[in-house]
Amino acid sequence: MKETAASILSSLADQGFRMTKLRKAIAGIFASNCLPLSADELMGLLRSGETAFNRATVYREIAFLKEQGVIQEIQFLHERVKRYELASLDHHHHLVCLRCNRVEDIVLENDLVEQEKSILKSKGFKVTNHMLEFHGICRGCL
Amino acid sequence: MKETAASILSSLADQGFRMTKLRKAIAGIFASNCLPLSADELMGLLRSGETAFNRATVYREIAFLKEQGVIQEIQFLHERVKRYELASLDHHHHLVCLRCNRVEDIVLENDLVEQEKSILKSKGFKVTNHMLEFHGICRGCL
């Protein structure tokens, strides 16, 4: 399910939210960037467009898109910044190279749904989300 | 393998590092605290002791203990702070309750070693570490 900038914007518009320059620009960036972006990287990409946007506004737009379930937050272990990617991507995890910092998506064979069910049974803990990142050395850096 | 403050300190001393007040206090805290502590929580616990320690020094000691492999860093998705726990604990993951923030340790039945092997084969990526946290609602909050 590859989401486009237009489909993101129209689903927001359906809910009565405005279609602003910034929102259009950010939707375009997320729709064409499959790797998780930090707020700073996002601002860099925005800066290369025509309009300049304020830092606070960009952070507020990120918070808004997260709240609306358009993007999801990711936190890598070795980093201090939060990252964001489209929430509509197929469920996957990340391989993070500690040498070159490159991030690769990975879809696991046996996902963690079974694990989560057994956690509910054994611990009474209802898992709503999980976060799994592999850290190591990528093919190019080995 | 339950590590004691004394065993941590003596293994550091063997390598020629000093046995300072702060180091002793922190080793004691980690040895008797099985849940991951933030720098700030650690400083709170230290403050309840007799000597006052400086923030910068505590951060430097954390960096040192991490470097020496005594403690390991953990990052929860919903938090901004880094947390630390003894690296010698048996391999486990965490259940983080989004309501009460309580953290529970969990040992998974089938760990991710097989997964990591298959990642090496299929992607040429050598996993050295992974990070898996489950987020949800705990028994008490359900």
Place this chain on the structure above:
DNA sequence: CAGTTTAATGCAACTAAGTTGCGTTTGTCA
């Protein structure tokens, strides 16, 4: 198309979490 409304914006000041430079203290060993 002008007027109105309120979401969205920009600015500046602030906070949290951690880092750095540098001069001083202290644990350890000769």
Place this chain on the structure above:
DNA sequence: TGACAAACGCAACTTAGTTGCATTAAACTG
């Protein structure tokens, strides 16, 4: 006991993100 480097305290700084408030601009209304 003296020397020396590891460890320390202080203050100033950085990074990443947040907040209050006054202003602007989408989008609807007549």
